[in-house]
Amino acid sequence: MATSAPAAPTTSRRGRLGLVVIGLLAAVCAGGWAIIMANVGQQPGIAKQTISYSVLSDSAVRIKYSVSKGEGDEVRCVVDAFDTDFAVVGKQEITVPPGTGTLTRTDVLTTTKRATGARVESCRKV
Structure with a gap:
C-alpha cells in the first residue's frame, strides 16, 4: 500500500497580503493622528x-x-x-x-x- 505524504499546510497568499495592507493603513493613520495631536491648539504663524x-x-x-x-x-x-x-x-x-x-x-x-x-x-x- 502506498502512502501519500501529509499535505503541507496551505497559507493563503491573499490573506497575508490583506494583513500587510491593513498594517500599513493602520501605521499611516497612527502617524497622521500623531501629527494632528502634536499641533492641536497652536496658532499658525505665532x-x-x-x-x-x-x-x-x-x-x-x-x-x-x-x-x-x-x-x-x-x-x-x-x-x-x-x-x-x-x-x-x-x-x-x-x-x-x-x-x-x-x-x-x-x-x-x-x-x-x-x-x-x-x-x-x-x-x-x-
Whole structure:
C-alpha cells in the first residue's frame, strides 16, 4: 500500500497580503493622528517664548519674553504668573501691533501672593 505524504499546510497568499495592507493603513493613520495631536491648539504663524523671569517680592514678578508673528498681524497675548499649585496669581494682556515681526519685552506683573513662575500663557490673532 502506498502512502501519500501529509499535505503541507496551505497559507493563503491573499490573506497575508490583506494583513500587510491593513498594517500599513493602520501605521499611516497612527502617524497622521500623531501629527494632528502634536499641533492641536497652536496658532499658525505665532511663536511665543518665555526667556526669563525673576520673583521680585511677594507681590511682583519680572518676566522677559518674545513673540514672533507675521508683520501684518495684530496679536494679543496673555502673560501670567503662577504659584506652587500653578494657580494664576497675576495676569496681564499685551498687544503686539501690526508692523512688528518680533517683539521682545520685559514686564513687571503685580501678583496677589508670591509667584513661583511666569510665562507667556497664550497668544491669538485679533
